[in-house]
Amino acid sequence: MSVPHIGLYYFGALSLVLVGIYGVLVKKNLLKILISLSIVETGVNLLLISVGYITGRSAPILSEGIGPKQAVDPIPQALVLTAIVIGVATTAMALSVAITLYEKYGTLNIEEIRRLRG
Amino acid sequence: MNGQYASLLVALPLISAFFVPLIKGLGGRAIKYYLTLITALQAGVAAWVFKTVYTTGKPIIVMAGGWRPPVGIDLYIGHFAALFVLIVALVSFFMAIFSFDSVSTEPTDKYAMLFLLLMLGATGMIATGDIFNLFVFMEITSITAYALTAYNKTGEAAEAAMKYIVLGGIGSSFFLIGIALIYGSTGTLNMAQLAQLAGSINPTVIKVGLSLLVFGLAVEAELFPLNAWAPDAYQAAPHPVTAMFSAFVVKAGLYALARLVYLFSHAAGWDFILKLLVIMATLTVFAAEFSALRQRDVKRMIAYSSISQVGLIALALSVGSQLGVQAGVFHMINHAVVKTLLFLTVGYVGVKVGGTGIENFSGLGRKMPLTAFALTVGALAAVGIPLFNIFWSKVWIIIASIEQGYAWEAGVVLAASVVEAVYYLRLIHTMWFGGWDGIRIRESLPLGTIALFLVLLILAIGVYPNPFWTLAKSAGTDIFNVSRYIANVPLMGVGP
Numbered sequence: 001m002s003v004p005h006i007g008l009y010y011f012g013a014l015s016l017v018l019v020g021i022y023g024v025l026v027k028k029n030l031l032k033i034l035i036s037l038s039i040v041e042t043g044v045n046l047l048l049i050s051v052g053y054i055t056g057r058s059a060p061i062l063s064e065g066i067g068p069k070q071a072v073d074p075i076p077q078a079l080v081l082t083a084i085v086i087g088v089a090t091t092a093m094a095l096s097v098a099i100t101l102y103e104k105y106g107t108l109n110i111e112e113i114r115r116l117r118g
Numbered sequence: 119m120n121g122q123y124a125s126l127l128v129a130l131p132l133i134s135a136f137f138v139p140l141i142k143g144l145g146g147r148a149i150k151y152y153l154t155l156i157t158a159l160q161a162g163v164a165a166w167v168f169k170t171v172y173t174t175g176k177p178i179i180v181m182a183g184g185w186r187p188p189v190g191i192d193l194y195i196g197h198f199a200a201l202f203v204l205i206v207a208l209v210s211f212f213m214a215i216f217s218f219d220s221v222s223t224e225p226t227d228k229y230a231m232l233f234l235l236l237m238l239g240a241t242g243m244i245a246t247g248d249i250f251n252l253f254v255f256m257e258i259t260s261i262t263a264y265a266l267t268a269y270n271k272t273g274e275a276a277e278a279a280m281k282y283i284v285l286g287g288i289g290s291s292f293f294l295i296g297i298a299l300i301y302g303s304t305g306t307l308n309m310a311q312l313a314q315l316a317g318s319i320n321p322t323v324i325k326v327g328l329s330l331l332v333f334g335l336a337v338e339a340e341l342f343p344l345n346a347w348a349p350d351a352y353q354a355a356p357h358p359v360t361a362m363f364s365a366f367v368v369k370a371g372l373y374a375l376a377r378l379v380y381l382f383s384h385a386a387g388w389d390f391i392l393k394l395l396v397i398m399a400t401l402t403v404f405a406a407e408f409s410a411l412r413q414r415d416v417k418r419m420i421a422y423s424s425i426s427q428v429g430l431i432a433l434a435l436s437v438g439s440q441l442g443v444q445a446g447v448f449h450m451i452n453h454a455v456v457k458t459l460l461f462l463t464v465g466y467v468g469v470k471v472g473g474t475g476i477e478n479f480s481g482l483g484r485k486m487p488l489t490a491f492a493l494t495v496g497a498l499a500a501v502g503i504p505l506f507n508i509f510w511s512k513v514w515i516i517i518a519s520i521e522q523g524y525a526w527e528a529g530v531v532l533a534a535s536v537v538e539a540v541y542y543l544r545l546i547h548t549m550w551f552g553g554w555d556g557i558r559i560r561e562s563l564p565l566g567t568i569a570l571f572l573v574l575l576i577l578a579i580g581v582y583p584n585p586f587w588t589l590a591k592s593a594g595t596d597i598f599n600v601s602r603y604i605a606n607v608p609l610m611g612v613g614p
Binding site for chain 1: 284286288
């Protein structure tokens with residue numbers, strides 16, 4: 001399988017991170033902010049995977065014909081599995097808080113959710 | 119006993135947290151007794167670890183699954199971790215007792231679970247010797263902290279939790295990018311091995327990677343400009359949780375920050391990170407003190423004061439000398455004692471009088487004399503008056519920063535202390551000379567005992583600082599002396 005240059009993966013991952021950060025900073029709707037957070041997380045996970053990529057090797061799954069010499073670095077993949085689980089937990093937590101916010105304030109616009117200040 | 123038993127520090131709260139649903143059937147009070155029991159056990163284990171580490175003078179290295187680092191993940195319980203794991207456990211124990219009076223919102227079983235997991239996360243962050251494991255513990259801490267912030271189920275609580283989640287989410291992503299960059303250039307996640315390889319990393323990677331790690335941790339460590347969540351969360355969270363945030367959650371973040379920064383002290387481009395941290399710390403102190411000045415809510419005011427003290431600790435940790443780190447650790451100890459006392463008493467007033475606005479504190483000296491006395495001692499200590507503990511650590515921090523040529527920053531810190539005196543004296547004045555509505559409130563015995571214990575500790579450190587300074591010195595050396603850290607971890611014969 002021929003793959004493009006590794007720099008392309010870094011570029012793609014980092015642009016996802018930047019798109020996500022842009023969303024968090026600019027969007028007014030809480031749900032859009034949370035989606036942007038998930039996009040940031042996805043970008044970071046892709047970056048981690050590309051860091052461990054070695055050209056021409058396959059996924060580090062123990063199976064017929066794939067030894068340590070044919071697989072990419074497995075550690076980033078383990079890290080990403082953990083990071084995905086953590087990301088899901090954060091998103092679930094955030095969504096449940098968003099439900100409470102909608103019940104109490106009747107809106108998801110962050111400009112109207114401002115009782116605490118100073 | 120075998121040092122591997124120290125893994126109980128992480129295992130005990132984790133297992134106990136998942137036994138809470140079984141206790142639930144016995145009723146709400148049983149859960150709180152269970153919480154008190156587990157935190158007391160944890161304090162016992164921590165005291166044993168503390169005694170072992172300080173009598174033998176050697177750190178305990180726990181190797182998960184018997185694999186030697188860097189293949190296995192290790193827990194490194196050195197002088198610093200042993201001391202702070204004990205502080206975490208003791209503060210949790212006190213706050214478990216305080217939870218009897220102050221937490222009545224259902225479901226208390228979820229509260230107990232989150233409480234134990236928060237303790238676990240902070241303990242793990244302090245004890246771990248692996249950078250990704252640090253990330254996992256940081257996420258355990260922050261996810262439970264989000265949930266506990268939102269626990270009161272009011273609109274304000276949800277709002278504060280949401281701010282915390284968004285900032286925390288961005289912070290953890292930054293941290294993970296930092297890990298990716300550093301792993302990409304060293305091929306290891308073990309902290310000791312990272313320190314060994316630090317000199318060989320490209321300076322640009324170090325600058326970018328370490329800045330990202332610093333920004334990620336700055337959310338937990340409440341450094342400007344990533345601390346906007348903190349006052350809201352402190353105000354909205356249940357009272358015991360606020361004390362825990364201030365006493366050890368932020369300390370775990372600060373410790374992780376200092377540990378990571380000093381691990382890379384041999385790397386090129388390291389000075390850049392220190393300068394960045396000094397600027398962030400000074401701005402934290404400055405912004406927080408002036409925000410505290412205009413608060414009408416005492417809990418929020420003390421939250422801002424806590425943030426400014428955290429900035430002071432960060433300044434001490436980032437001046438880059440051994441004395442600075444030691445002073446920072448000493449201030450961490452003092453800050454944990456003082457802020458636990460302040461949030462305990464303020465929270466108790468909030469429970470008994472029905473609010474933490476400044477008007478609720480009017481005439482407190484006659485309404486709840488013991489609480490008012492403890493709060494006064496705490497406030498005077500926080501200002502940094504001689505004979506109270508924070509005086510000594512502030513003096514050491516200022517000496518350390520001037521010694522390293524940061525005179526201007528030391529001046530800012532001194533000026534901020536004057537501002538701090540203004541609002542604390544205003545609070546003391548309201549308590550003792552404000553109008554009294556004639557109601558005398560009975561104070562609870564266990565909480566009075568805890569408050570008096572903390573008051574005595576403040577005075578003891580204030581009058582006899584030397585034993586505590588010795589503790590702080592060995593704990594600070596543990597962070598600063600990276601070569602000893604590397605030598606202590608039995609790496610499997612890899613590296614240069």
